[in-house]
Amino acid sequence: MPGTPSASVLIRDTSIQNKLTAAGETKAMDWISWDHTLKTGHARMDADHRALVELFNLLPHAMEHRNAKDFCAKVLDDIIEHATMHFDLEWRLMLQHHYPKTAQHTAEHAMLLEQALQFKAAFDLDSSESRIALARFPEVWLGFHILFSDKELADFLAQAA
Numbered sequence: 014m015p016g017t018p019s020a021s022v023l024i025r026d027t028s029i030q031n032k033l034t035a036a037g038e039t040k041a042m043d044w045i046s047w048d049h050t051l052k053t054g055h056a057r058m059d060a061d062h063r064a065l066v067e068l069f070n071l072l073p074h075a076m077e078h079r080n081a082k083d084f085c086a087k088v089l090d091d092i093i094e095h096a097t098m099h100f101d102l103e104w105r106l107m108l109q110h111h112y113p114k115t116a117q118h119t120a121e122h123a124m125l126l127e128q129a130l131q132f133k134a135a136f137d138l139d140s141s142e143s144r145i146a147l148a149r150f151p152e153v154w155l156g157f158h159i160l161f162s163d164k165e166l167a168d169f170l171a172q173a174a
Contacts, residue, residue, distance in 0.1 A: 043070040044151050051159055053167035058106075061099040062159055068092045069151040076147070082139070085147075089133045096126065096154075103166065110173045112166060121162055125154060 045051075045066045052059050068091055075084035100122040107115040132150060 045069055053164050055167040055170055093129050110170055112169055118162055
């Protein structure tokens with residue numbers, strides 16, 4: 014989408030990012046590096062993916078903060094909100110260009126959102142399992158889906174253009 018907000022705009026409580034930056038907690042602990050392997054070649058999808066990477070990269074910083082639970086909960090809410098907007102963008106692109114795997118791709122989005130909501134619910138209950146799962150959350154969400162499904166979609170869109 015033109016004017017897709019960056020991660021810093023999407024974070025509802027910008028004090029999270031500001032406090033982490035002020036404390037000198039910058040990108041030293043990034044879980045995910047944005048590089049060519051995550052690029053799909055579709056500018057709008059890549060902008061959204063990059064914003065999601067930035068949001069996911071706030072989680073390790075938030076976990077080490079004094080109010081880790083509150084910060085992580087806010088970041089997780091922002092991840093879910095941004096992913097929902099991003100999935101809507103992809104859905105509209107798939108419909109517009111008659112993508113043959115729309116049903117499969119949309120089902121993946123529904124599964125990813127359901128996983129995120131279940132994860133967030135477990136996190137809100139302070140489940141010890143949720144803290145362990147947190148370490149794998151970005152891998153499944155960003156790694157698998159972008160590297161396979163989204164790159165395939167972007168290739169299709171490039172050929173359709």
